[in-house]
Amino acid sequence: MDIKLSTCFIAVDDHDKAIAFYRDVLGLEVRNDVGFEGMRWVTVGAPSQPDLDIVLEPPLANPNASPADKEAMAELLAKGNLRGVIFTSDDCDATFERIRAAGGEVLQEPIDQPYGVRDCAFRDPSGNMLRFNQARKQ
Numbered sequence: 331m332d333i334k335l336s337t338c339f340i341a342v343d344d345h346d347k348a349i350a351f352y353r354d355v356l357g358l359e360v361r362n363d364v365g366f367e368g369m370r371w372v373t374v375g376a377p378s379q380p381d382l383d384i385v386l387e388p389p390l391a392n393p394n395a396s397p398a399d400k401e402a403m404a405e406l407l408a409k410g411n412l413r414g415v416i417f418t419s420d421d422c423d424a425t426f427e428r429i430r431a432a433g434g435e436v437l438q439e440p441i442d443q444p445y446g447v448r449d450c451a452f453r454d455p456s457g458n459m460l461r462f463n464q465a466r467k468q
Contacts, residue, residue, distance in 0.1 A: 335382060337373075340415060340458055341389040341407050345372050347455040348386045355432040356417075358384070369393070384415070407457055414451075414459030422464035426450040429462075442466060 342348035345363075349372060352358045358374040361383060365371075369391070373383040389403035389412070406412055419425040422440045429452055430436055437451035437459060447463040454460055 337383045337385060338415070339385045339387055340454075340456075341403070341412050342386045342454070342456040342458075343389065343404065343407060344455065345370050345386060348372070349374070351434075351455050352384070352386065355429055355434060410453060410457040410459060412458060414461060416461045416463055419462045419464050422448045422450055422462055425462045425464075 340348075349360060349363070352374045353360055357376075359377055360372070360374055362371055362373040372386040374386060375383050388400075389407040390400045395403075403412075426436075426440050435453040437453060438449070440448055440450040442448050446466055448466055449461050449463045451459055451461045
């Protein structure tokens, strides 16, 4: 049996800002941008991973969620308290410089971690933490 990840989700509070960041700053391609019944389905992904989509969705996209739950999720997103995403890079330092030059909010400059990667971290426009890992050469 072969199981692969096909789709993951990142909460965003503004699709247009998120698209500009993930497409123009990170270099991901926009694969879908579809509106349906007041919702918007936006997927992005790396050209090198055509079978993996990242869905950019509101903090609580469940149409049956209560207004209080939607507000609570939006508040968690605004505080940066939702889980982030970890990307890999073949050059952590160059990735860092490109994102910083584009105005990315730096959380951590590139450093060698004791668990075998060199990484850096940013916040996306919605407050999500994004880490960029590069395997260290042994």
